[in-house]
Amino acid sequence: ETGVTQTPRHLVMGMTNKKSLKCEQHLGHNAMYWYKQSAKKPLELMFVYNFKEQTENNSVPSRFSPECPNSSHLFLHLHTLQPEDSALYLCASSQATGTQYFGPGTRLTVL
Amino acid sequence: EDQVTQSPEALRLQEGESSSLNCSYTVSGLRGLFWYRQDPGKGPEFLFTLYSAGEEKEKERLKATLTKKESFLHITAPKPEDSATYLCAVQNNAGNMLTFGGGTRLMVKP
Numbered sequence: 001e002t003g004v005t006q007t008p009r010h011l012v013m014g015m016t017n018k019k020s021l022k023c024e025q026h027l028g029h030n031a032m033y034w035y036k037q038s039a040k041k042p043l044e045l046m047f048v049y050n051f052k053e054q055t056e057n058n059s060v061p062s063r064f065s066p067e068c069p070n071s072s073h074l075f076l077h078l079h080t081l082q083p084e085d086s087a088l089y090l091c092a093s094s095q096a097t098g099t100q101y102f103g104p105g106t107r108l109t110v111l
Numbered sequence: 112e113d114q115v116t117q118s119p120e121a122l123r124l125q126e127g128e129s130s131s132l133n134c135s136y137t138v139s140g141l142r143g144l145f146w147y148r149q150d151p152g153k154g155p156e157f158l159f160t161l162y163s164a165g166e167e168k169e170k171e172r173l174k175a176t177l178t179k180k181e182s183f184l185h186i187t188a189p190k191p192e193d194s195a196t197y198l199c200a201v202q203n204n205a206g207n208m209l210t211f212g213g214g215t216r217l218m219v220k221p
Contacts (some may be wrong), residue, residue, distance in 0.1 A: 105153065107205065
């Protein structure tokens, strides 16, 4: 449970707000990920960072902006979101292409 | 394009009633197949990684098996605390992306 932490755990925001999600991993991994989990849909990969460099952007709208200042921290900056962006946002980390370990998620509601 | 299909979508069992969950997949060169458990409102918890056909792994009441086309998660004598959504994912040789199935929601009644 404490290997990957995410804050906040819950977030309610209006469509004109700007907010950020934070993820921190304490496992010494070198890859970090953002996933989106919507009701009735499989987990969707959004972004991948390897050694702080973004290596995957899975056709995510520009209103989602990731930032990876170092191998332990990952942010997801949110602005002008839509109600359909309401979902559980999950962060994960791995050592290279190894097993991914997930954080508890941030439940986002866009009004 | 990699694809993962899990069945059934939901499964209700009585405590002690053993059963299996299915994960069918197509992948361009399998690096690994992963099983996770997810409780409501929480992140997925890692259970197993399988790398090649014929491989089996066990943990308490759970046993995962792998063939070239599918994986099974066998649950022996389940308890109510095994109730959760079980997720299957595949990783191909190209990188570290995971493709997830839709999950199986397991409910075990006392």
